Amino acid sequence: MKTRLFIPACCIILLSACNKADKCPDSMKLEVTNTTPTVGEPFTITAPKESDNTVFHWSGPGQYGSNYSNKIEITSAKYSNRGWYYCAKSNSNCNTTVYDSVFIDVKLKQETPPCTLTNNYISCSNIPSVTLTSITEGFDPTFNGTAVYGSGSFGYPSFRVLFNSYNGNVEPIDGTYNTTSTLTFDVTQEYNDVSVSFLYSNIFYHCRPDQKLYVTHVNGKIQVSFCNMIFSSGSATTTTCSGKMTKQ
Structure with a gap:
């Protein structure tokens, strides 16, 4: 006579959660809302996040070395925000790290003088x-x-x-x-x-x-x-x- 193994639903949920938490990243593609913002415009760079154990390290124009968020959000771009942004993504339970980068080409506003002028x-x-x-x-x-x-x-x-x-x-x-x-x-x-x-x-x-x-x-x-x-x-x-x- 066969005996069925009973696994409580709570254990299934815990096992599922553990698997998700331990998912190791094997690639990464940064997502950007605007790669050519004009000064004053917003832009966001997002790295996909597989689990709560995923850790992100950013570098680029600004102090992002200790930023463990999966996003960089700039609400009003300055010309100093122009440049390469690099992201390294890893998992605390994994031995692998994946990388990606993107160039944000901030543009100056192109406006014309609001008054009538004579040259020189x-x-x-x-x-x-x-x-x-x-x-x-x-x-x-x-x-x-x-x-x-x-x-x-x-x-x-x-x-x-x-x-x-x-x-x-x-x-x-x-x-x-x-x-x-x-x-x-x-x-x-x-x-x-x-x-x-x-x-x-x-x-x-x-x-x-x-x-x-x-x-x-x-x-x-x-x-x-x-x-x-x-x-x-x-x-x-x-x-x-x-x-x-x-x-x-």
């Missing part, structure tokens, strides 16, 4: 406007970064646009840049941070922060534009300027 001409609210007769681009050794200079007749303001010195001596890419409150940069600032200033009657004026500068190229030559940009001097005097400068 800058108008200001309470100082003389200037027709620029010389617009040059080069490496500024004092501030260790790429700069665009615009000047006109003697006695009129001479404008200087300084790009983030941590970008290196490279040609700025097209897009929308944000002004900073100082002439110098630090390593934490973004690629598209920029300083705009000018000297008039021996008074130094510098842009206020969080204003827009628009960069494009015309026939391969850099062009910078700004609308109603507010500048302040050390004496608390302010002026508002709009202009466009194209390298000659």
Whole structure:
């Protein structure tokens, strides 16, 4: 007479749970919501998760070494989020690790100035406007970064646009840049941070922060534009300027 082996349902559930927990990953394919986000847009990178024992190690643009989540979620992309993201996935009960990577190509916003501008001409609210007769681009050794200079007749303001010195001596890419409150940069600032200033009657004026500068190229030559940009001097005097400068 055969005897049936009775296994309680609770044990079946436990065995099933153990099998699931011990599932070893043999491959991985990262899933990305947007591989080419524009600055300000969100993106998420997700690694498939087989069980609660799965462990994830991330590396890339940012401090992800101790992030054991199976996701990287960026709610508002910065240009510094651009780069390769690497993930290593393993299981605490397995001797295997699988890998995958993905490149996130963050783009600068491509916007046009919201005002009507005349090329190589800058108008200001309470100082003389200037027709620029010389617009040059080069490496500024004092501030260790790429700069665009615009000047006109003697006695009129001479404008200087300084790009983030941590970008290196490279040609700025097209897009929308944000002004900073100082002439110098630090390593934490973004690629598209920029300083705009000018000297008039021996008074130094510098842009206020969080204003827009628009960069494009015309026939391969850099062009910078700004609308109603507010500048302040050390004496608390302010002026508002709009202009466009194209390298000659």
